[in-house]
Amino acid sequence: MAAHKDLPDYTVPSLTLQEGKDVAAILQERLHSLNDLALTLKHIHWNVVGPHFIAVHEMIDPQVDAVRAMVDATAERIATLGVPPRGTPGAIVAERTWEDYHLGRASTIAHLGALDEVYQGVIASHRKAAADTETVDTVSNDLLVGHLHELELFHWFVRAHLESSGGELSTSGASTERGAARKAESAAKNEA
Ligand SMILES: [Fe+2]
Numbered sequence: 001m002a003a004h005k006d007l008p009d010y011t012v013p014s015l016t017l018q019e020g021k022d023v024a025a026i027l028q029e030r031l032h033s034l035n036d037l038a039l040t041l042k043h044i045h046w047n048v049v050g051p052h053f054i055a056v057h058e059m060i061d062p063q064v065d066a067v068r069a070m071v072d073a074t075a076e077r078i079a080t081l082g083v084p085p086r087g088t089p090g091a092i093v094a095e096r097t098w099e100d101y102h103l104g105r106a107s108t109i110a111h112l113g114a115l116d117e118v119y120q121g122v123i124a125s126h127r128k129a130a131a132d133t134e135t136v137d138t139v140s141n142d143l144l145v146g147h148l149h150e151l152e153l154f155h156w157f158v159r160a161h162l163e164s165s166g167g168e169l170s171t172s173g174a175s176t177e178r179g180a181a182r183k184a185e186s187a188a189k190n191e192a
Pocket residue numbers: 045
């Protein structure tokens with residue numbers, strides 16, 4: 001009895017209750033990640049300063065809209081699987097496995113460097129979630145792969161600002177947002 005306590009009462013046809021629960025848990029982490037990303041993108045939209053302000057400020061909003069749509073579809077898929085999605089700020093902060101975004105007011109190029117790092121993390125985890133759902137639930141897998149089409153495109157939009165004409169990324173080798181921001185800023189200064 002106790003072993004079944006946490007199982008949903010129903011899930012989608014052809015999945016066991018345990019499979020429904022497991023897939024929903026994978027999607028729940030992605031829901032936190034996408035909610036966090038949508039908020040972080042708005043924070044960047046408000047805090048970029050300096051040259052290219054309007055271009056970067058305006059580039060971010062369509063990404064926010066797209067990520068919010070991903071949030072909605074992910075939460076509704078969790079509910080469809082028979083599990084209540086958690087979308088409150090407290091749940092995001094308590095359950096996320098990554099740190100809050102590190103930059104406040106900063107230059108466009110510093111934010112783009114840090115955002116390169118953000119997308120790197122979100123996409124890597126999304127790809128792992130897609131791989132982990134591929135066999136058990138092709139519908140959830142398809143949802144995640146659909147997100148990846150857009151997320152990887154947005155990542156390229158960011159990286160195109162950080163790329164030299166030789167195809168080299170100024171953030172190459174960075175492993176933190178602050179480190180990536182510093183590298184992007186110093187490369188931009190050397191170019192000027
Ligand atoms: Fe705005």
